[in-house]
Amino acid sequence: MFEEASEVFDNMFKSSFPLTFIVFIPAVLILVSPLPAEAAHEFTVYRMQQYDLQGQPYGTRNAILNTEARTVEAEVLSRRCVIMRLADFSYDKYQKALRQSAGAVVIILPKNMSAMPQDIVQQFMELEPEMLATETIIPVYFAMEDDELLSIYTQTLTSSSSQVLLHTATANGFQMVTSGAQSKAISDWAITSLEGRLAGVGGEDLPTIVVVAHYDSFGVAPWLSYGADSNGSGVSMLLELARLFSKLYTYKRTHAGFNLLFFLSGGGKFNYQGTKRWLEDNLDHTDSSLLQDNVAFVLCLDTLGNGDSLHLHVSKPPKEGSPQYYLLKELETVVSSQYPEVKFSMIHKKINLADDMLAWEHERFGIRRLPAFTLSHLPSHRLAQRSSIMDVRPHVDVKKLSRNTKVVAEALARVIYNLTEKGAPGDLQIFTEQMQVQEEHLSAVVDWLTAQPRAAQLVDKDSSVVSTLEYHLAHYLKDVKRHYVKADKRDPEFVFYDQLKQTMNAYRVKPAIFDLLLAVCIAAYLGMMYLAIQVKEIGWLLR
Known part of the structure; x- marks a missing residue:
């Protein structure tokens, strides 16, 4: 069979060379042409x-x-x-x-x-x-x-x-x-925030301390935003503080005369939308709220998982004798007496309402005339690690996060129990032995938070992030509630x-030039074949 086919091709080449190429070469090109792209x-x-x-x-x-x-x-x-x-x-x-x-x-x-x-x-x-x-x-x-x-x-x-x-x-x-x-x-997207409280003892008109941290992350790409230090560290610290003070408030001897209100806000990276709506709900749309009574101060936790410095960012320096002034002094006392390697300072920055974005979360409270400040290891709100996809788990040093948590816990306890006026030394430690800060707990929370992106566009009200945070708050606090914020349909504050x-x-x-080159080659080939046929026909006529 193959021998017969070879004889046919041989006869074609000998008898009609140009005609053979006209038929044979295109057939070969078709056979060897690339298959459809995969x-x-x-x-x-x-x-x-x-x-x-x-x-x-x-x-x-x-x-x-x-x-x-x-x-x-x-x-x-x-x-x-x-x-x-x-x-x-x-x-x-x-x-x-x-x-x-x-x-x-x-x-x-x-x-x-x-x-x-x-x-x-x-x-x-x-x-x-x-x-x-x-x-x-x-x-x-x-x-x-x-x-x-x-x-x-x-x-x-x-x-x-x-x-x-x-x-x-x-x-x-x-x-x-x-x-x-x-x-x-996305229509009707709801940003979810969570609150829980520990009620003080000793009367109805008790001062309230508010501890706040936003839980969402931010970066150039939402699905790559894990927010380890900003603000996984702040959320981890808030949950640990809730655990420690819930134990203190369990016993009659250590049940203090302060209400403690813990708030995990959503939409923090979008100009603190969750905090903004929460304040409106509590101050404008209700007759009974801990925020309407006697707020001692609001402490916002943001980016506390690294560094050897702590900065208290304020919009207005606290007046001497005020609760916020006492917290400032207690932080200085705890740092200087127990952790001398840490550099502590207060940074004053006025709220600039002309900016599109607020610098820190405490400014939302300052606009509503509530005494507030933000604690962070960053000296400026403009530093890039607050909003980057590069803020991943290795950026949190759990030992330093544990140390910073201990500083905040000790300072808050000294304010709540008025230890300085009672003559307690600066190196007195309240959270020791059974009550000490658990480094393993902090690490586990940070690991869990950084295991999935937490951009606000990805965390809806049914998200496992929200439900798990709610479970942890409910384990330590009372009256845990959800708060939702949806954008106004006529003039939306945010759109995802x-x-x-x-x-x-x-x-x-x-590439496209390949098609052009192939077209040129085909045109040249056809031209050559045309000339060859013409030459052969002329030869036949001359005979």
């Missing part, structure tokens, strides 16, 4: 933030991608998906993609972000607010590094930087396509959008 790789991408706050849009406005991949080294980026690695990322390169009207940007993150060099981590944390500061039309995605994705990046980098036409035409390209629809606003986590496919394709 997905080279499927991976999860996390879209950059998209939200509106006080009517101002932030983040990316698009969630659909279907375009060819390029690296930022390519000359032309228009309508291309620009892929870059975090190690090579810079704001100038990012702006280059935006200026050239790229179709999208995909930033590849390492599997272990905590292992990245600190200079790269710090640089990216400082760039995150700039990326979110303005509205971006094109979709911006983040993807976790794996072998196949790195291979796609390497091949794209080679084809993007190649100056050889033949290599550019024959190199493998990738068509990046996302699944899912265009992003749209969906499509924050998508699947992206990278399809292996040839």
